[in-house]
Amino acid sequence: MHFVDDGFDKFQDRNHAETYLEFVNSLSTDLTYTLEHPRADGSLPFLDVLLHRDLSTSVYRKPTHTDKYTHYTTAAPQNTKDALIRSLTRRAYSICPPQHLPNELSHIKQVLLDNGYPLGLPRIHLIMQRTKVSINRKKSSKPASNHADACVPSTPQSPSPYKPSPNVIKSSFNI
Numbered sequence: 001m002h003f004v005d006d007g008f009d010k011f012q013d014r015n016h017a018e019t020y021l022e023f024v025n026s027l028s029t030d031l032t033y034t035l036e037h038p039r040a041d042g043s044l045p046f047l048d049v050l051l052h053r054d055l056s057t058s059v060y061r062k063p064t065h066t067d068k069y070t071h072y073t074t075a076a077p078q079n080t081k082d083a084l085i086r087s088l089t090r091r092a093y094s095i096c097p098p099q100h101l102p103n104e105l106s107h108i109k110q111v112l113l114d115n116g117y118p119l120g121l122p123r124i125h126l127i128m129q130r131t132k133v134s135i136n137r138k139k140s141s142k143p144a145s146n147h148a149d150a151c152v153p154s155t156p157q158s159p160s161p162y163k164p165s166p167n168v169i170k171s172s173f174n175i
Contacts, residue, residue, distance in 0.1 A: 006046065006047055007033075008046050014037065017035055017037075018035065021033060021034075021035045038053075041053065045060045045062075046060075047060075048060050048061075048091070048095070049095055056097050056099060056100060057095050057096065057097065057100070058095065058096050058100040058103070058104060059091060059092060059095050059096065059104050059107075067111045067114060067115075068115070069084050069111070069115050070084060070115070071115050071116045072112075072115060072116035072117045072118065073116050081117070082123075082127055085112065085117075085124055085127045085128060085131075086127055086131050088108045088111065088112075089105075089108060089127070089128045089131040089132065090131050090134075090135060092104040092105055092108060093131065093132055093135040093136070094135060105128075108128075112124065
């Protein structure tokens, strides 16, 4: 069973968004959805992505995020330390377009330094480079897709999602 705890949608204005929120929250008393509006600069955090006004994306970290990871000098296995480098690098290349990528890669290098990783080691640069190549290879081999996935709420008591007809939603919310 899968539950949706984050969703994303664009509305004509705040009033439409609030009306839709009331509608979704009326479907079940077991779930309560909230609404987040864009920040003053027009950006909107969603999961670990920051969506910018120009619709470009970058990595988002909550204000409470500390950038503390397994320190390089701990007794953790080397493959655990390598996985951290791959994971942070993969997230950067997966989320950031070219205009945000240099800042994110600089941030990753600083985080690694702060966690005791010796950036002079060829191993670290090799892991980052191999991850980049792997991500680029996957991106170039993916066929284009024109479909969109949609998520609708469900509850433990009613595992099958509520499926209003598209016409009901469109007419109710002037979409």
